[in-house]
Amino acid sequence: MKFLVDECSGPALASWLRDQNFDVFSIYENACGISDEEVIRIATHENRILITNDKDFGEMIFRDERIHRGVILLRLEDERSINKIKVLSHILKTYWDSIEDTFIVATEKRIRFAKSLNP
Secondary structure: OEEEEOHHHOHHHHHHHHHOOOEEEEHHHHOOOOOHHHHHHHHHHOOOEEEEOOOHHHHHHHOOOOOOOOEEEEOOOOOOHHHHHHHHHHHHHHHHHHOOOOEEEEOOOOEEEEOOOOO
16 A cells, blocks of 8 residues: 655654555655645555545545545644554554545544545
8 A cells, every 4th residue: 555645744644654664655755835736646646545634635536526546634633743643553453445545534533434436
């Protein structure tokens, strides 16, 4: 499984994923300042699951019916890296086989799966 970590999700999350032996592209480290449109294009083109804190991607996926390989939208009250890692770790351990091609919204207390619009 390959991931693209959005700029707003930060380098610590990308580093943690690499430590777990995942293939990770970090916008913060490699393409800081690019548009959301370019972020989703890279993620889709490289078959990466997007991890973001930016709810604009939800609009792109659902309103604009953009194709994606998967999105994990972190809507956390506590935005510290340690909390992001804790929530993402739980998702990966518990829902490993349900992540690809799925739009996931995660809070500290709840994880919601939205039906994918992908063909």
